Amino acid sequence: MSKTIKATADDIWKNKVEKINSELFTLTYGSVVAQLCRDFHNDYVQVNAQLERMGFNIGIRLIEDFLARTGLGRCQSFKETAEVVSKIGFKIFLNVVPLVTNWSGDGKQFSLVLEENPLAEFVELPQDDKASRALWYSNVLVGVLKGALQMVQLEVDVAFVKDVLRGDDATEIRLKLIKVLRDEVPAGED
């Protein structure tokens, strides 16, 4: 199963994705974050919230792009969703494959561990402790995951738990499945 997922992802990456140099991407994202910090006067809580909002808007559009490129159907389990997100989703947009780890006992929570983060290459957070305590630099990813998964009827709580920019040993995002949204049949129709 996982072999075909990886093969699909590599195939799509090779043939169906227009590629560019990731440095322009890193620099553009950096400029977005720096601009937000300036505009909110270093209120990092608000910056995180705005990054998540922006990510959400991206996510709801990105999911259609993703489904169109991959032609995949519904995932049968949350575990499968995790595999598809990490091996295909991240691969075809960011060209990285995070590791899926730390599954909770009930199978409803897992972590994505990013070994390399194209959003945060060469970034050094400002020296003040506030930044390294409060800012999640790549918070846009949280919004993207939330938005995209919501569009496929999964309400998921997403948050960063660790970030190398803050001095931790790895960059880790935790995803918790809250519920599966079912389409409701309007009363009177059956």
Added chain:
Amino acid sequence: MSYYLAMIGTQDNPIYELEFGSFRQGNDGTSKFNPEMKELNPFILHAALDIIEDVQWETNTLYLKAIDNFYGHLISAYVTPGNVKFLLLHETKNEEAIRHFFTDINDLYVKVLLSPFYNANDPIISPSFDVKVKTLAKKYL
């Protein structure tokens, strides 16, 4: 043997300075400028900026070698494509080692520059940059 390194931004503003001594031949790395020289060092380098401005348009290499001389002290310069100038005040001629030193510092500078929170011409206050420059000084000089 003592060295005084300064990195000057595009608006002629210093963004980094370091005073150190040679690590070769049993020297311990501390700078041995006498107090009068210590006070004059920034002025000497500042005066050399005029010369750089002239010389930089005549060649398109980055390393400008020794461009000035102050009573026996040589001043070597290196200009990055983005016009940030690295100046080193030193006592003995040592072109190759200084060239490698400057090239590696250029590498470090670009990495600092790439961070979105660092705006051009900001002073470089990062402690890790400081440590890395000192490591390079130990390696080459």
Added chain:
Amino acid sequence: MSSLINPSLSHTPPSTRGYNPAVGVLSNGLLTTTDVQHAFIAATAPSIALAPGKRNSMALRKTPEISLSALIYIFNELIINYNFNQSSNIAVLEKKLNALGYPIGIKALELHSTRSASPAAPETKRFTRVLDVLQYIHTHIWTMLFSKTADNLEKSQDNADEYMIIDNEPPLTKYAKPPKEFDQLNCNAFVAGILEGLLDAAYFSCSVSAHTVPVDGFPMRTVYLIKFSRSVLEREFVRFSR
């Protein structure tokens, strides 16, 4: 406190590491043997990328690739969601985009020159002449940013200080279609900002603007108009005309 009053006599202890521009050389210099001992204890923010050495050299780094759509999503969010709601007219929005691209230009210039140092051409170069720098942008910078060269480089017939770089299919705005009230907007003001930052960093001060000039087959064709300031032209004339 005493170090503020007597800066040249007092010596900041090595615990406050890093260069402090307010204090100057005394903040980080290797002036005593204790300084040297403390200098190499690097207990600082993780910047593994900053470690010098062949493995981490910028010249040898392979440029990673990423999908164009990722960049376009971020770019669109940047414009649409953020500046759009706060800008009253097109000129203001274009100026903001230009200001966002400006620092990127400075960084891109330095980045590309360290990258292009290779064993074959170990000495990277600076640019002293207008035509050299424009050609460099047209081929190398465009390739670095967009994986293709720009389509044309022209000098204006009417004004001696104007040059134009033409891109038939600007990748950032390929899929963007601004709403009716803003249909004069060219989001490539961002790329114009990048060019302006780059040229200013190389001491060719100028102003750059982006204009959409559609032509058969290329509806999104953009012309970047580069207008150099007088001092650049004077220097070019004085130093380089024979």
